[in-house]
Amino acid sequence: MELLRDRKNLLVVAGLGSTAWDITAAGDSPLSFPTWGAMGQAAMMGLGLALAQPRRRVLVVTGDGEMLMGLGALATIGVQRPANLSVVVIDNERYGETGMQTTHTAHDVDLAAVARACGFKESKIVTRKNQIGPLRSLIHEKRGPLFAQIKVKAERLPLVLPPHDGVVLKERFRAALLADVLPEKL
């Protein structure tokens, strides 16, 4: 996953399903927090982390179905406006995990426009591979909150599963975060 290349000490929260497998396929890290089953929670977890750790950058990577289930999170992020939070939706226009049923984004619901209307500083739709590099730079350098919706093909890829135990995931994330040296500036 190009988006996570050389991620430094970026904190990464993933939604359930494909995005949890994707961030693991990119190289598992204790600074990754993939969610198992908790649909609709990823952006709010990212917001909590961003507010609690204002000198660290936080990236939420989630699916369109997961984001749609917790749409109110975008409004709350728009009100809180944490400069250190990015939300990236990997949009296959499907509930892939449960049988590829179409989601609202297959019917012209525009998540990037919703995020913009909620007050995200920057919000974009990404449709080409060569836009991922610049997006990665924004995640590391720009003051947010930033929202991006990456349109992808609906396909089933081999699964690379993270550890399955929620307590293990929480404890290793917490330990790594607290042991990590704070960056000098955001």
Ligand SMILES: Cc1ncc(C[n+]2csc(CCOP(=O)(O)OP(=O)(O)O)c2C)c(N)n1
């Ligand atoms: C509250 C709740 N409802 C339904 C589910 C079942 N469920 C698990 S994954 C998933 C689809 C997720 O879709 P999306 O976020 O678009 O990710 P994709 O699988 O397409 O990558 C659903 C409906 C769940 N885990 N929790």
